[in-house]
Amino acid sequence: KNEVEQSPQNLTAQEGEFITINCSYSVGISALHWLQQHPGGGIVSLFMLSSGKKKHGRLIATINIQEKHSSLHITASHPRDSAVYICAAVNNDMRFGAGTRLTVKP
Amino acid sequence: KAGVTQTPRYLIKTRGQQVTLSCSPISGHRSVSWYQQTPGQGLQFLFEYFSETQRNKGNFPGRFSGRQFSNSRSEMNVSTLELGDSALYLCASSLGPGQGTYEQYFGPGTRLTVT
Numbered sequence: 001k002n003e004v005e006q007s008p009q010n011l012t013a014q015e016g017e018f019i020t021i022n023c024s025y026s027v028g029i030s031a032l033h034w035l036q037q038h039p040g041g042g043i044v045s046l047f048m049l050s051s052g053k054k055k056h057g058r059l060i061a062t063i064n065i066q067e068k069h070s071s072l073h074i075t076a077s078h079p080r081d082s083a084v085y086i087c088a089a090v091n092n093d094m095r096f097g098a099g100t101r102l103t104v105k106p
Numbered sequence: 107k108a109g110v111t112q113t114p115r116y117l118i119k120t121r122g123q124q125v126t127l128s129c130s131p132i133s134g135h136r137s138v139s140w141y142q143q144t145p146g147q148g149l150q151f152l153f154e155y156f157s158e159t160q161r162n163k164g165n166f167p168g169r170f171s172g173r174q175f176s177n178s179r180s181e182m183n184v185s186t187l188e189l190g191d192s193a194l195y196l197c198a199s200s201l202g203p204g205q206g207t208y209e210q211y212f213g214p215g216t217r218l219t220v221t
Binding site: 042093099 | 139141143148149150151154161162164194196198209210211212214215217
């Protein structure tokens, strides 16, 4: 079993839909990192959180430390949100999930 | 403020050769981490350097090594290249431990192809 599991692996949505990507981890963490990777390969940091909830524009990330679970939500999805979303458990190093490939259709 | 830069962006090498990749962190960042990304294994942690010292190392063979210079720039070296070393190599910089957020900023990557 992987230390960091993401679901779903692939997700297709229509523009405007509310999207949820889930991340479960089995290792101890100091923080949970959500990353976005576009087709060119560049990775952008979206959130780093160790408790509660963070919001940035249409993106919301939550974490439940007791349940070792985090979710990334995208409200009013847009085709430009199409990317691979990766969660990473942060401690002394980063352990990555396999990623969720999101495609938002117009 | 300039972002993380990596050179070269693309590289083609032959099995058995060695390669050196370079990473320049964001100004003021003292920690540099290296990652390997392949279609089969996804993103994997290679090592982290802070103040010219290796802090952490992932589960990679000794053919993979790195170093960090006094200006925080970092290099990683892969010797005796194998076909399986073909990957996107990413570096990321952060302020460093005890310096506030551990949030990392990624460079564009170096795509290495081994033939």
